[in-house]
Amino acid sequence: MLITRRVEFSASHVCHSPGLSDQENRALYGESANPHGHGHNYAVEVSLEGRPDAVTGMVFDLKRLKEVLNREVVGPMDHRFLNYEVPPFDRVVPTAENLAIEIWKRVAPHLNSPAARLHSVRVYETEDLYVEYYGEER
């Protein structure tokens, strides 16, 4: 069974790869490379996979999941400029793909439970563009 918690945060970013010239960045990222950045209302859906516990009837305590997401994701990222204020995005380009990988790294260590495992991190950059990450091995 999959259980999913969704959180939202608003942040600004600029897509600019330090290894490329300004012109190459513009060709690659288009208006997302505009030098002073821009923002999105991001939504993050984190899904855990497991079986309901025989006693509690829960796969994972969603309250606990909410606390982890607020502490590890919303707290540090909400109303921030990702490139300047949220490592590793001072050196890693904050695309939706890299954001999903970083969120996985931040939350995975806190979601250990005998009954459940982290299944996926979905990041909506806009309503019409989202990415899903299933961990390194998948």
Added chain:
Amino acid sequence: MIRLTRRYRFSASHRLHARGLSEAENRELYGKCNNPYGHGHDYLLEVGVRGPVEERSGRVADVAALDRLVGGEVIRAFDHRDLNQDVPEFASLPPTTENLALEVERRLRRNWSAAFPGEWPRLDRIRIRETKRNIFEIS
């Protein structure tokens, strides 16, 4: 591996009518979807691609290239059109959303390597929402 999904919209009319069946059988099978002058939907199309994150760009796919491919192959051909009359493939095949999803897949695959010349990203999923209550998916 990451899956990236992009949403597109198009509005089109269609009529479900199978050539091999009688008028009465079509009426029985498709109900109001067989009404003679057709009807329309605001379709929501999701195209999912899969691949590794490219080190240099931090991305799985060039979204602008995907938009050009889907725009040229699908949206331009289907949006504000009558599927039965304006899309040659549906002259004989009923434009159910099952067939529509297969046609979207065929159109994307035929020019995929021109839009994405490398090994990645690959087309991973097509999902069409015909109405809020009817959703069709190929993966």
